[in-house]
Amino acid sequence: MTNSLSNAALDQGSVERQLRARRDGGRRLLMPYVTGGITPDWTAYLRAFAAAGADAIEVGLPFSDPTLDGATIQEATDAALARGATTRQILADLAELPDLGIPLVASTYYNLVLHDGPEAFCAALRRAGVAGLIVPDLPLHEADELTGVAAAAGIELALLASPTTPEPRLAEIGRRSRGFVYAVSIMGTTGERADLAASATELTRRIKLGTDRPVLLGFGISTPEQAREAGRHADGVVVGAAVMRRVLDGAGPDDLRAFLATLRRALDQE
Amino acid sequence: MTNSLSNAALDQGSVERQLRARRDGGRRLLMPYVTGGITPDWTAYLRAFAAAGADAIEVGLPFSDPTLDGATIQEATDAALARGATTRQILADLAELPDLGIPLVASTYYNLVLHDGPEAFCAALRRAGVAGLIVPDLPLHEADELTGVAAAAGIELALLASPTTPEPRLAEIGRRSRGFVYAVSIMGTTGERADLAASATELTRRIKLGTDRPVLLGFGISTPEQAREAGRHADGVVVGAAVMRRVLDGAGPDDLRAFLATLRRALDQE
Amino acid sequence: MQTRDVLAWRASVAGSGVMGEPAARGRFGEYGGRYVPESLAEACREVDEAFRGAWADPGFRGALTRLLAVHVGRPTPLTPAWRLSGELGVQLYLKREDLTHTGSHKINNALGQALLATRMGRRRLIAETGAGMHGVATATAAALLGLEATVFMGERDMERQSLNVFRMRLLGAEVVPVTSGSRTLKDATSEAMRHWVGTTDDSHYCVGSVVGPDPYPWMVREFQRVIGEEARVQCAAELVTGVPDHVVACVGGGSNAAGTFAGFVDTPARFVGVEAAGGAGASGGRLGVLHGFRSLFLQDDEGQIIEADSIAAGLDYPGVGPEHAHLRDLGRARYVTVTDDEVLGATARLARTEGILPALESAHALAWVIRAAGSGELPAGSTVLLTLSGRGDKDVSTLKELL
Amino acid sequence: MQTRDVLAWRASVAGSGVMGEPAARGRFGEYGGRYVPESLAEACREVDEAFRGAWADPGFRGALTRLLAVHVGRPTPLTPAWRLSGELGVQLYLKREDLTHTGSHKINNALGQALLATRMGRRRLIAETGAGMHGVATATAAALLGLEATVFMGERDMERQSLNVFRMRLLGAEVVPVTSGSRTLKDATSEAMRHWVGTTDDSHYCVGSVVGPDPYPWMVREFQRVIGEEARVQCAAELVTGVPDHVVACVGGGSNAAGTFAGFVDTPARFVGVEAAGGAGASGGRLGVLHGFRSLFLQDDEGQIIEADSIAAGLDYPGVGPEHAHLRDLGRARYVTVTDDEVLGATARLARTEGILPALESAHALAWVIRAAGSGELPAGSTVLLTLSGRGDKDVSTLKELL
Numbered sequence A, B: 001m002t003n004s005l006s007n008a009a010l011d012q013g014s015v016e017r018q019l020r021a022r023r024d025g026g027r028r029l030l031m032p033y034v035t036g037g038i039t040p041d042w043t044a045y046l047r048a049f050a051a052a053g054a055d056a057i058e059v060g061l062p063f064s065d066p067t068l069d070g071a072t073i074q075e076a077t078d079a080a081l082a083r084g085a086t087t088r089q090i091l092a093d094l095a096e097l098p099d100l101g102i103p104l105v106a107s108t109y110y111n112l113v114l115h116d117g118p119e120a121f122c123a124a125l126r127r128a129g130v131a132g133l134i135v136p137d138l139p140l141h142e143a144d145e146l147t148g149v150a151a152a153a154g155i156e157l158a159l160l161a162s163p164t165t166p167e168p169r170l171a172e173i174g175r176r177s178r179g180f181v182y183a184v185s186i187m188g189t190t191g192e193r194a195d196l197a198a199s200a201t202e203l204t205r206r207i208k209l210g211t212d213r214p215v216l217l218g219f220g221i222s223t224p225e226q227a228r229e230a231g232r233h234a235d236g237v238v239v240g241a242a243v244m245r246r247v248l249d250g251a252g253p254d255d256l257r258a259f260l261a262t263l264r265r266a267l268d269q270e
Numbered sequence C, D: 001m002q003t004r005d006v007l008a009w010r011a012s013v014a015g016s017g018v019m020g021e022p023a024a025r026g027r028f029g030e031y032g033g034r035y036v037p038e039s040l041a042e043a044c045r046e047v048d049e050a051f052r053g054a055w056a057d058p059g060f061r062g063a064l065t066r067l068l069a070v071h072v073g074r075p076t077p078l079t080p081a082w083r084l085s086g087e088l089g090v091q092l093y094l095k096r097e098d099l100t101h102t103g104s105h106k107i108n109n110a111l112g113q114a115l116l117a118t119r120m121g122r123r124r125l126i127a128e129t130g131a132g133m134h135g136v137a138t139a140t141a142a143a144l145l146g147l148e149a150t151v152f153m154g155e156r157d158m159e160r161q162s163l164n165v166f167r168m169r170l171l172g173a174e175v176v177p178v179t180s181g182s183r184t185l186k187d188a189t190s191e192a193m194r195h196w197v198g199t200t201d202d203s204h205y206c207v208g209s210v211v212g213p214d215p216y217p218w219m220v221r222e223f224q225r226v227i228g229e230e231a232r233v234q235c236a237a238e239l240v241t242g243v244p245d246h247v248v249a250c251v252g253g254g255s256n257a258a259g260t261f262a263g264f265v266d267t268p269a270r271f272v273g274v275e276a277a278g279g280a281g282a283s284g285g286r287l288g289v290l291h292g293f294r295s296l297f298l299q300d301d302e303g304q305i306i307e308a309d310s311i312a313a314g315l316d317y318p319g320v321g322p323e324h325a326h327l328r329d330l331g332r333a334r335y336v337t338v339t340d341d342e343v344l345g346a347t348a349r350l351a352r353t354e355g356i357l358p359a360l361e362s363a364h365a366l367a368w369v370i371r372a373a374g375s376g377e378l379p380a381g382s383t384v385l386l387t388l389s390g391r392g393d394k395d396v397s398t399l400k401e402l403l
């Protein structure tokens, strides 16, 4: 039985339901990221993530112009595209994957969503067993054109919030986001950073004033210490560049499992 | 006895008197040119010229910017200056020369005349035994400032006439020129040319309408045939570039004597 | 008029609203918008608010007008290209943006935005540049107003336009090489946006064409409107017909074209935007979103953006400003392409007939006029206004290799 | 006014006759004249006659004025250099010849002479060029008016300014390398004169500065007078005092300075001509005759002309126009020199403070202002008009090596 069949059985809102349930059980959430198609057998990374205790997995659909990404994910994107990775093939690979027991969240730039149209795109995600979607260049005020379509297709569109997002807008993001709220820890692009920015703490605090949805903190979280610190305020973390740096340096699924296990432990200790 | 002493005895107007006398005796005049200081023993060329039957000799005082000269005489000028030739030294060399029995005519640009002032310049020429002067960039309308001074110093300032010189001006040139009238055969710079320009014939004819002074045709006369042809209309020829081309190519005084002898013969045959 | 009957264009739509303010949410028809990361949403809102305030403030406009006059050399002349006109059988007039300070129309916008940045209390300008003209313009405006400037430029463009790099540095700007992707304008733009995300508090992103998130396409067109407004008055004085039959400009992002068209939108003049065959967003692109706006972009079958490739670095952009996409849909403007060879020919021809060496970008517009006059598409006697967006000095080494 | 009392200059001589027509036989005081080979005497007379006729003909002047407006972009602006003025403690205004078509004041003269050549029925222009600016201007004017152009340029200058060489060729001009002497401007001038001797019937020699035989120094000054006349009106409108205390310009042959001074000759403004330390005809030359005129030239002890040597190719001329020698004798203008280092500093400083990259030639004038403001020679609060004769684009590769 492939993932696509099992996932097809999931109700709308499954991402959020699963994340909420785990959070409410006292668990700090971990959502590692991988660039789809980065290696021929890239889905092995997903199994390793699941084995390491991930609560959801973000799968990047590579786009030629990753405007919001830093050097590492740009490099991963270029490498995947150079390998011939396409949205179609990545989704086909996912459809082949057995159910990992945790939700898959696609992330990509809006141009790829528009390419065959939002309906077709969301339906394809759904067929591949993907339940959530992040589109970093589709902010709240442009999201209308996708939220309805996504919901109808059973895809939960998570919105991003940033340290400069002003108040009423932040509340609206909390209301309109589905699955979780993606809190962007700093004013910057994706990429590893030495410390967790003060802005991260403040932002999660502000988001939580307006919504009870899970809040995942991303951008720059790369060490167990940062994860532990993030876990004090947010419901969990997204770890992207720290994963992809290792993948680009040649680390295999086992290496990544070991790395994510350190983050898992740090989150659990908190 | 050096030239300077013997020439000091010459009356004013000696250039013209000598040239007239020879012309009136039916002789076609030959005035070869040499760039002063072109070789260490450059005055040997003057002796060779005299021996070949020259009727006067033009000695160029090299100037850094020979605006009216073509490539050959420019090259000769550069070579002389590069050797360290100076007006002073060239005149000193001439002063050492025994009397060749024919007048010496200096030619140079007006800047060198102005350098120590026209009086000093003309006096220096005179001391060196030079009796005539050609200043190609001092045309009729600027000549006033030099003619008086030159005459007072016993230097005959020959003026140039050109194919475009209009009528009343041409007559004035004939009147004001001393020694001879230098007829510029073509609208161009000095330099060897294949044929004698038609303009040369026409110009000498026009000059002769207004003056009885000797008319020497210069610019581009380089072969016996051209000399013979020139001799049909003018009283004689100036041969510059054809001489200097040979000198630059390494020809010695004897070679030049032989070359000038061919011109002499051509002129005499006419 | 006979001219217009010959042309197989859609009847132009009445001017109401066309080339005015964009509709709600920064839309020109279905194009435009503000597709930025949430981290830039607030910054875009601030720029919008500040620009609206400034543009309605006679003090700001007066200050800008004076700067454009005393520093940039506006108004630029309208030059009748007599000899070339005679050869082509059309009456060609050139709007001479090549005579502005720094050598292209880019300075109109850079100075406008720099003045806006000082009004917003920003101390630094960020810019992307391809050929280097917008970078030089931004560095110039920054120097003039005492701001800092950081210019992002693809590594490949830096090699191709090394003198412009040095020029920017002489003007005090920091030039940052962009090594990602195709290492050209598209990547420099991405990098500038990334950099802006981290510096919105003290920096203004000075976008160089009518692209980017709202309010940029609108704001940049307004800053370039001076081209069209001057030309309109000059045509009224110079042309027997008062208004030219055709208004032609090259289109990279489309700022010089937009600024020119804006001055004639309420006239029957026909608009032609000329793209590079290798960078024809409006003519060959499909709907997409990049760099903050929805418009037409060159894309492959998978929706990946294709690198533009033209002899003119300033046209090496895979998209086109959203308003142009809209004008195309409306039939109010037509977008055509010319080849590099036609451009080289047009460049040499203008040099020899009028003593003007155009930028290769601007020569695109001319190449189309030459072709259209030859084919009869521009009937004999037509009057044509062409915006000569910049001078060709920057292109001399390129031309030296190719001609 | 306090300013003038501080300065140790001779009282300026009353304007009557100063900067008017030259006296009989083309004289400015003891300078000038027509020291040409007899073969050029008639050609000079014809140019003189034609110019007198043209200059008295409102039709000619109207046609030239229109060409300068629609093709060259005149009037050029007067730019207050606010930030630099603040730093220097003087009020500095820049007359922006850098904004003209082709990028320097040379076009004013080239276009004037080209128009005169067509009036004279000539079909070709001959020109000498050093930096290439006059060559480009001449090639441009020729293209515009349908004339041929032959430009003589020293081989060494052709190497140093290879892009300008290509520009001229693109404009349709023939560029002839000059291999004699120092292979720079002086030799190119000699070669152009030699060439003219053989082509006077169909060619006009378009001299590039206020040098050469009468009527050139006068004629070129008259064609450049537009700089000073515009600036005069602009100063009247912009300056509290109406007239600047000082009028400063760089001096190679001296055409931009002469054109500028001419507009202010009847005012109390003090004139300063700034030469390159390595090409200081007016400051360091002695009486001589070269290239058809009597003036001050750099010479060695034997009366041979010394090659000028400056960082600015356009100032690499060993002489100075005869009228400048005369203005110096009269005390009406003062001539000073600056070093290459001062020039480089001034160039970078103007770029950073005002966003203007001046030609190295023009930066000479600025270098003096900076020095004089620093030393108190220009008292605080003085108003200074400086003619920015050209733009620095041509110099970027030189600067790149040196800065």
Ligand SMILES: Cc1ncc(COP(=O)(O)O)c(C=O)c1O
Pocket: C104, C105, C106, C130, C131, C132, C133, C134, C208, C209, C210, C250, C251, C252, C253, C254, C255, C256, C257, C313, C314, C315, C359, C361, C362, C389, C390, C391
């Ligand atoms: C001279 C010139 N023209 C045109 C363009 C294209 O820009 P736009 O389409 O925004 O006018 C550029 C861009 O660099 C340019 O330098």
Ligand SMILES: Cc1ncc(COP(=O)(O)O)c(C=O)c1O
Pocket: D104, D105, D106, D130, D131, D132, D133, D134, D208, D209, D210, D250, D251, D252, D253, D254, D255, D256, D257, D313, D314, D315, D359, D361, D362, D389, D390, D391
């Ligand atoms: C920009 C510029 N300024 C000045 C000069 C010097 O000429 P003039 O002294 O005749 O103004 C030149 C000559 O090439 C030049 O190009």
